[in-house]
Amino acid sequence: MVTHALFCLLQYILLFCTLSAKAGDVDLLISFKNSLPYPNILSNWNRTNAMCEFQGITCKSGHVSSLTIRGLPLRADFMNSVSAYILPLMNLETLTLHSTNLTGSISGPVNCTVRLKELDISSNNLKGSVSNAASLADSCPSLQSLNLSDNFIGHAFYSFSPVLPHLKMLDLSYNKIRTNKDLEWLFSKVGLLKYLDLSNNNIQDSLGSLTNLQYLIMWQNNLNGEISGLSLSDLDLSNNRLSGPIPELGSLATFSAYAFENNSGLCGLPLPPCNGGSISKGDVLQQSSTNHESSQGWWITLVLLFTFFLIIGFVIGQFIK
Ligand SMILES: *[C@@H]1O[C@H](CO)[C@@H](O)[C@H](O)[C@H]1NC(C)=O
Numbered sequence: 001m002v003t004h005a006l007f008c009l010l011q012y013i014l015l016f017c018t019l020s021a022k023a024g025d026v027d028l029l030i031s032f033k034n035s036l037p038y039p040n041i042l043s044n045w046n047r048t049n050a051m052c053e054f055q056g057i058t059c060k061s062g063h064v065s066s067l068t069i070r071g072l073p074l075r076a077d078f079m080n081s082v083s084a085y086i087l088p089l090m091n092l093e094t095l096t097l098h099s100t101n102l103t104g105s106i107s108g109p110v111n112c113t114v115r116l117k118e119l120d121i122s123s124n125n126l127k128g129s130v131s132n133a134a135s136l137a138d139s140c141p142s143l144q145s146l147n148l149s150d151n152f153i154g155h156a157f158y159s160f161s162p163v164l165p166h167l168k169m170l171d172l173s174y175n176k177i178r179t180n181k182d183l184e185w186l187f188s189k190v191g192l193l194k195y196l197d198l199s200n201n202n203i204q205d206s207l208g209s210l211t212n213l214q215y216l217i218m219w220q221n222n223l224n225g226e227i228s229g230l231s232l233s234d235l236d237l238s239n240n241r242l243s244g245p246i247p248e249l250g251s252l253a254t255f256s257a258y259a260f261e262n263n264s265g266l267c268g269l270p271l272p273p274c275n276g277g278s279i280s281k282g283d284v285l286q287q288s289s290t291n292h293e294s295s296q297g298w299w300i301t302l303v304l305l306f307t308f309f310l311i312i313g314f315v316i317g318q319f320i321k
């Protein structure tokens with residue numbers, strides 16, 4: 001009897017715990033929906049449906065583990081809606097709100113679950129500074145990958161002190177980063193970053209040394225100065241204003257010329273050697289085409305000579321007969 005009572009109590013506690021945890025998730029989701037300017041865009045997000053069947057939701061053991069919505073104009077405000085109701089979901093591991101017309105600013109720390117590993121809020125209308133983006137990343141203690149590509153992220157405030165040791169991937173391509181201090185500042189914060197994409201900004205800076213990086217993509221910027229010994233698996237520095245010899249040590253010389261294309265003054269392997277002065281893309285192309293032409297010339301000469309000696313041999317043969 002006592003055992004049975006205890007068992008019932010235990011069962012009741014367990015049931016209560018799971019119910020309240022589930023209720024927590026669904027409350028947050030419904031609050032998120034109601035915070036949207038047009039809540040009905042998430043038409044099946046209502047309490048008559050099972051939460052794990054809501055559009056975009058994936059569950060693990062009855063808890064929301066991922067939310068993925070692409071190309072639906074939610075028009076959510078980032079801080080007031082996403083940060084307030086989605087990021088606190090206790091078991092959320094990945095959040096993708098790509099091209100969902102998110103608006104507002106990323107303004108510093110957010111209320112982020114400890115489990116969140118991947119955050120993709122690319123192709124939206126988000127404003128904010130590089131340091132606010134860093135501060136967002138810092139408030140998600142497990143975040144490994146942050147994709148803010150194709151937004152309106154601009155200048156840094158340089159007021160953010162922590163480093164981001166857990167962040168491995170940062171995509172800030174297609175934003176509005178301009179000032180020449182951003183890069184140096186950012187690089188001092190991302191000690192263990194492996195993948196960095198800053199292409200299509202207007203960064204006017206020289207490259208520091210980023211020893212842990214494996215992937216660096218910075219095409220279409222205004223990078224200048226010389227390259228120091230980076231050790232990377234992938235690299236794209238095309239369309240910048242870099243100059244000087246490409247370091248022979250390390251892995252840089254093993255990349256194809258495309259990685260260095262259209263810089264004002266780079267030289268050395270894989271580009272032509274440095275003694276020819278400054279080399280532009282045009283020069284490189286011209287040089288390779290003249291090489292091509294001259295080797296073609298050699299072939300024609302060889303064929304002509306061969307034909308000539310063939311005829312001579314034939315004539316001499318006839319003569320000797
Ligand atoms: C909940 O969503 C279903 C469609 O999934 C719809 O038929 C129903 O009317 C909705 N209920 C409310 C209260 O909005």
Ligand SMILES: *[C@@H]1O[C@H](CO)[C@@H](O)[C@H](O)[C@H]1NC(C)=O
Pocket residue numbers: 073099100101123
């Ligand atoms: C939503 O975003 C798309 C592009 O992602 C854009 O064409 C459209 O104008 C935006 N709509 C609103 C209301 O902002």
Ligand SMILES: *[C@@H]1O[C@H](CO)[C@@H](O)[C@H](O)[C@H]1NC(C)=O
Pocket residue numbers: 083084088110111
């Ligand atoms: C963070 O979440 C907690 C608990 O849900 C809440 O009390 C607090 O106000 C939130 N803080 C912010 C800044 O949203």
Ligand SMILES: *[C@@H]1O[C@H](CO)[C@@H](O)[C@H](O)[C@H]1NC(C)=O
Pocket residue numbers: 098122123147148149150169171197
């Ligand atoms: C970030 O998002 C953009 C737009 O969806 C995508 O093209 C890019 O590949 C993403 N970056 C990474 C590193 O996955």
Ligand SMILES: *[C@@H]1O[C@H](CO)[C@@H](O)[C@H](O)[C@H]1NC(C)=O
Pocket residue numbers: 220221222238239240241262
């Ligand atoms: C070369 O790079 C500059 C940016 O530094 C860019 O504006 C220009 O369009 C690029 N040229 C070509 C041919 O890609």
